[in-house]
Amino acid sequence: MSDTTKCFGAVRCGRCAEFARRARRRWWAGQLAHVASAQDGVVSRRQLAALGVPRWEITSALRGERWARPGPQTIAIHTGPPSAQALWWSAIFEIGGDAALDGSTALRAAGLSGFDDVLHVSVPKSWHPRRARGVVVHETRRRKPDDLEEIGLPRTRPPVAAVRAALWARSDRQAATILAMSVQQGLTTAEAIAEAFATVRRDRRRRFIATILPDLAKGAQSIGELDFAQLCRDYGLPEPDRQTRRRGPDGTWYLDTDWTRYDAVVEIEGVHHLGADQALSDASRQNELTIGHSRVLRIPVIGLRVAPDHYMSQVARLLRSAGWPG
Known part of the structure; x- marks a missing residue:
């Protein structure tokens, strides 16, 4: 009896089982490459499980140094140095839940240049986020669904991010700088910032930002x-x-x-x-x-x-x- 004939029974032959295993591997490998390419080479363990990647495959790739593990919840399918985008994705995976880049980090993801800061992530109030090294997590009651970009890297929209960056800044000087740079570099407008700021009811820096907004609204061209x-x-x-x-x-x-x-x-x-x-x-x-x-x-x-x-x-x-x- 041929191998093909044997496969009509309830128990498949070893050759067909190996063929099926290789087919599954080709499928998830192709899907993994697609997902990772959109996330600058990193994926979450949850994504790997959803794709059906066996744990032993992950362990083997890590031990063989074909993949790397930037964090407990993050896998890089390469061993080169991570890009800024990869670090942002990793922060989202490590914090978990509804985490999103926020403040100056969201502005940098939107294209802001010339401003360095720690990595900021926000989560809804009463959420219990995981912690990650080098990431500042903010719990905020101000989070609304339309505050976030609809596709791509989870992050707040530039006007919302600019307001949050000003509120979280280390000084009034830094707060004014980040607002001015956001407008000057074309990431948002003074009007959009003012609209986002209108939702801020209480904050120690609220009065100061209120004095800056008229300058931005007038183009900040002259103090008069x-x-x-x-x-x-x-x-x-x-x-x-x-x-x-x-x-x-x-x-x-x-x-x-x-x-x-x-x-x-x-x-x-x-x-x-x-x-x-x-x-x-x-x-x-x-x-x-x-x-x-x-x-x-x-x-x-x-x-x-x-x-x-x-x-x-x-x-x-x-x-x-x-x-x-x-």
Whole structure:
């Protein structure tokens, strides 16, 4: 009797059993590659179980150093160094449940550059998350279903993440910086941030953020002539001349804050000044003013909100260096 004939019985022959095992392995290996490629090479143990990957296969791959284990709940199907995206996925797997990247980490996942911070993950209030090394877990009552991106890496939407990042920041200065960078880099808008912030009822930094939002809503382009003049009065400095005209090689400039008597200029700069085109224009204008022997200070508008003592002290020193007797 042939092997094929034997397989019509209740007990399959060894050849067919091996064929079925290899077919199952090809299936889950293909599915695993697909899942891992979408998660930058890492998967959770739960995902492996759902795909039908036998435990002995996992143990064998780990012992053979074909796979690696970044955490108790995470398996990397390679042994190279993990990317930032892989670390984010691993944090989600390790914390478990409804964990999602939040705050500055969610902003980085959305494309924020130039801002380093610890890894932040949020979970709903009263959830009992697992802990993971290097991950700060926040339990929040503010989590709503539409706070999260619908597909891909679980993370809060940029306006929500920006508000949370500001609330969790180490200082007011850092809070203002992260809000300004989120708008300047095009991750969200001031209006969307204000809408997300409206859900915050109580927080120690709520009042401070409320003072920053109008600057963002106006494009944070200027603290305003009257506002800066009031600061000068508050700090015992002479008020600047307003809307003075300077002639440059490229045309006429109008300076909002200029002390003509002392040939001193303060440029109040909003987040739009961080853009490449505006930065080039600002540099050219400052160079021309310097060539013309003007003394020039450049102060970020957010800086005046966060650290007025520091920047107004610089204004006073500028005026003294220019001959002001105060």
